[in-house]
Amino acid sequence: MRxxxxxxxxxxxxVSVIEDMTLEIGDGEMLALLGPxxxxxxxxxxxxxGIHKVSGGRILFGDRDVTSLPPQERNVGVVFQSYALYPHMxxxxxxxxxxxxxxxxxxxxxxxxxxxxxxVHIEPLLDRRPAELSGGQxxxxxxxRALVRRPHVLLLxxxxxxxxxxxxxxxxxxxxxxxxxxxxxxxxxxxDQVEAMSMCDRIAIMDAGRIVQIATPTEMYNDPHTAFVAGxxxxxxxxxxxxxxxxxxxxxxxxxVRLPKPNGARNLAEGTRVSVGIRPENFGPAGDVPVRGRISxxxxxxxxxxxDLMLADGSVLRSIQPVRSxxxxxxxxxxxxxxxxIFMFDDKGERI
Amino acid sequence: xxxxxxxxxxxxxxxxxxxAPARRRLGLLDxxxxxGVLLLLPALVLVILFFLMPVVLTGVFAFTNxxxxxxxxxxxxxxxxxxxxxxxxxxxxxxxxERLGQPTYLVxxxxxxxxxxxxxxxxxxxxxxxxxxxxxxxxRREFERxxxxxxxxxxxxxxxxxxxxxxxxxxxxxxxxxxALVAAAEAIDPDLTPEEKDALASATxxxxxxxxxxxxxxxxxxxxTRVFFNTLFFVAMTLVFFNIGYAMFLAIATxxxxxxxxxxxxxxxxxxxxxxxxxxxxxxxxxAWDTGFLNAxxxxxxxxxxxxxxxxxxxxxxxxxxxxxxxxxxxxxxxFASAIKAIPxxxxxxxxxxxxxxxxxxRHIILPQLKWPILFVTCYQTLSLLTSIEQTLLxxxxxxxxxxxxxxLWIYHTALNNYAGNLQYxxxxxxxxxxxxxxxxxxxxxxxxxxYNALITRPRIEL
Ligand SMILES: Nc1ncnc2c1ncn2[C@@H]1O[C@H](COP(=O)(O)OP(=O)(O)OP(=O)(O)O)[C@@H](O)[C@H]1O
Ligand SMILES: [Mg+2]
Numbered sequence: 001m002r003x004x005x006x007x008x009x010x011x012x013x014x015v016s017v018i019e020d021m022t023l024e025i026g027d028g029e030m031l032a033l034l035g036p037x038x039x040x041x042x043x044x045x046x047x048x049x050g051i052h053k054v055s056g057g058r059i060l061f062g063d064r065d066v067t068s069l070p071p072q073e074r075n076v077g078v079v080f081q082s083y084a085l086y087p088h089m090x091x092x093x094x095x096x097x098x099x100x101x102x103x104x105x106x107x108x109x110x111x112x113x114x115x116x117x118x119x120v121h122i123e124p125l126l127d128r129r130p131a132e133l134s135g136g137q138x139x140x141x142x143x144x145r146a147l148v149r150r151p152h153v154l155l156l157x158x159x160x161x162x163x164x165x166x167x168x169x170x171x172x173x174x175x176x177x178x179x180x181x182x183x184x185x186x187x188x189x190x191x192d193q194v195e196a197m198s199m200c201d202r203i204a205i206m207d208a209g210r211i212v213q214i215a216t217p218t219e220m221y222n223d224p225h226t227a228f229v230a231g232x233x234x235x236x237x238x239x240x241x242x243x244x245x246x247x248x249x250x251x252x253x254x255x256x257v258r259l260p261k262p263n264g265a266r267n268l269a270e271g272t273r274v275s276v277g278i279r280p281e282n283f284g285p286a287g288d289v290p291v292r293g294r295i296s297x298x299x300x301x302x303x304x305x306x307x308d309l310m311l312a313d314g315s316v317l318r319s320i321q322p323v324r325s326x327x328x329x330x331x332x333x334x335x336x337x338x339x340x341x342i343f344m345f346d347d348k349g350e351r352i
Numbered sequence: 353x354x355x356x357x358x359x360x361x362x363x364x365x366x367x368x369x370x371x372a373p374a375r376r377r378l379g380l381l382d383x384x385x386x387x388g389v390l391l392l393l394p395a396l397v398l399v400i401l402f403f404l405m406p407v408v409l410t411g412v413f414a415f416t417n418x419x420x421x422x423x424x425x426x427x428x429x430x431x432x433x434x435x436x437x438x439x440x441x442x443x444x445x446x447x448x449x450e451r452l453g454q455p456t457y458l459v460x461x462x463x464x465x466x467x468x469x470x471x472x473x474x475x476x477x478x479x480x481x482x483x484x485x486x487x488x489x490x491x492r493r494e495f496e497r498x499x500x501x502x503x504x505x506x507x508x509x510x511x512x513x514x515x516x517x518x519x520x521x522x523x524x525x526x527x528x529x530x531x532a533l534v535a536a537a538e539a540i541d542p543d544l545t546p547e548e549k550d551a552l553a554s555a556t557x558x559x560x561x562x563x564x565x566x567x568x569x570x571x572x573x574x575x576x577t578r579v580f581f582n583t584l585f586f587v588a589m590t591l592v593f594f595n596i597g598y599a600m601f602l603a604i605a606t607x608x609x610x611x612x613x614x615x616x617x618x619x620x621x622x623x624x625x626x627x628x629x630x631x632x633x634x635x636x637x638x639x640a641w642d643t644g645f646l647n648a649x650x651x652x653x654x655x656x657x658x659x660x661x662x663x664x665x666x667x668x669x670x671x672x673x674x675x676x677x678x679x680x681x682x683x684x685x686x687x688f689a690s691a692i693k694a695i696p697x698x699x700x701x702x703x704x705x706x707x708x709x710x711x712x713x714x715r716h717i718i719l720p721q722l723k724w725p726i727l728f729v730t731c732y733q734t735l736s737l738l739t740s741i742e743q744t745l746l747x748x749x750x751x752x753x754x755x756x757x758x759x760x761l762w763i764y765h766t767a768l769n770n771y772a773g774n775l776q777y778x779x780x781x782x783x784x785x786x787x788x789x790x791x792x793x794x795x796x797x798x799x800x801x802x803x804y805n806a807l808i809t810r811p812r813i814e815l
Contacts, residue, residue, distance in 0.1 A: 046701075049705050050704075050705070051701045051704060051705070071701075071703070071705045072704060072705075072707045072709055073706040074705070075707075076705055077705070078701075078702065078705045080698045080701065081697055081698075082696065082704060083698050084698040084701065086697065086702075086703075086716075086717060087698060087721070088720045088721050089720075095708055097703075097708075097716070098706040098707055101706060101707045101712055101716075102707055145702075145706070149706070149707070198672035214549045319354065
């Protein structure tokens, strides 16, 4: 089912958290709401499921305006960050809860609970209590409880935040599998960009209550509209250099770096300040613009090494390369930037 | 620590032998165990004095017949009409009682010596000794006839003086111990059997003694049943409707209220608890009595003024339960409210999106998670209601006509304050002991009922 947030605003008392947000989520789509802590992701989610009343605007499920419906009547499934499993009920009772409240017959309830348990692979755990489950198992139970009513919409609020790295990887594909299998429209709130990129059809990046950019993960990675978006996506993160327009090049003051002016910057006046974003994978031994500097930090990541290169002006570039042992901290090196892969932003952070 | 232990191990220098034990004593205080015991000592003394002693003393008093009449120290032996009745009724020694109760006249050397002291004519004394020594008379008339028959022919006043000197009646005589009593009785009736002596000693004893009669009396008294059911009714009603029911209602209602009004409401409902009992109950009395608030309002509607609190048993119960209930409800409200607060907010959010409306949340989320607080409040309040006395005492004092007499009040009326004036400490203590036993038994039943063990077993956490 399509979800449309139409000029949605939310304020807590005098504090305005979200203003005039418009966001459309297609039927069967999984959308990630990505953004730093406190930017209003949970607030948006709670408005969609009806826990928070909106201060302005409309919320539509399909063509139906649900803005003034209480959460009980919206038919949404929510997986909370803390799972919010009822501690006094067994797993079976937890999953059955939405059905029992809806007044389904016990035969029907049992059938659907079993079906759900199968879907999320927790059949052997049905008679345990939440306190007797591991984090990943609890998460599956929460997912089952959210899905058992066949909701129009599935909302997930940082569902993987409490899991260890391995389990997180496992659950990522698990949730995506279930979402695809059920074809449900889903919104995933996260501040982990890897999670957003690997699980979702589209990503909406939020900053301070506004949506900065919506795009597919690849588009977003390759074509960030702002420095904020470029900085948010990518691990290890992008590095920025401060440059000045000088003739047909961008120079980084107090260093010998000269980058060719990209197309969008052609009519920038001489002396305009810009910032240049260079992703670690686009800086290394191969490239066309040489940059000299001193290695200030080396981080081993197993298959690859991450090098921090300090330039003469004190700014730092990152480079990710296959593991090599010929470089150590303090070495003077000259690597190159792939100048066709760099992003240039004006001093407001907008892409040039 | 180590160093000092090493030092004590050195061969004692001169004079060292005398110091060593002192150091060892200090060593005890050095260890945390010794110090702990020492620090706990004052607390232990207080616990024994103020917590254990009252219970133990109640247990002890319960097996005595102490009362105002017997006093609480030892007593004496007194042949009163009452004790003679006891002798007749309880020991079936009516004949002996009659004999001891009657005035008796015995002509003996003691009496003769006393008579000589009074300066009576020596001829009379001599002729009495000669004619009647060791003779006894069962009545004054008989003895005085014998005196008048003496050769000296004493006048009537002298006859009275003589007969008084030989009066040996036990009636109203007081003896400090059983030996003296028995000796005096033997003077009247030399052929007392050992059983008769024992019976006499115990029947005339005025002090307290050990007995299980209190419990026999409790089980057979019709008052016991009445007061027992009064208490049961009082505790059950107050507990269910106020201490749990009303408290739960307030806790849930304030949970769903915005923070500020909820806080104000909690404080308002807490007022009865923190206001002085006497003033609080007085306000209720003022509401209920003949010229009080209720009547002032109702008289406008032509209702005859009356004391609403004491007008009928039903009304008295209504007020007693309300007065106690409003005081007791605040505790449950606080405990339930904080227990509800401990339920994470997201559980209510989750329940809402799962389709549960408020009353379903109460039924499925709140109440099941309040098992333990409910158990606690039930347990605690049952015990405190069983022993609660001041509100009821001040409000109805058990009235009208004992309709609201509950167990604790009954104890008070029996042992500490009654109209007859004979305070029966022993009987009261027996009642109190019953209350203690009921309290313990109830606690055990509650713990089992709520499956205490299941509540405290640790979850098997698997990670
Ligand atoms: N009940 C509330 N009253 C007042 N302010 C609130 C309330 N709930 C949230 N806020 C504010 O709204 C803003 C957005 O909160 P929100 O919970 O949506 O952040 P978030 O993006 O989910 O962050 P996180 O990633 O840390 O969960 C925050 O600045 C927060 O302080
Ligand atoms: Mg959040």
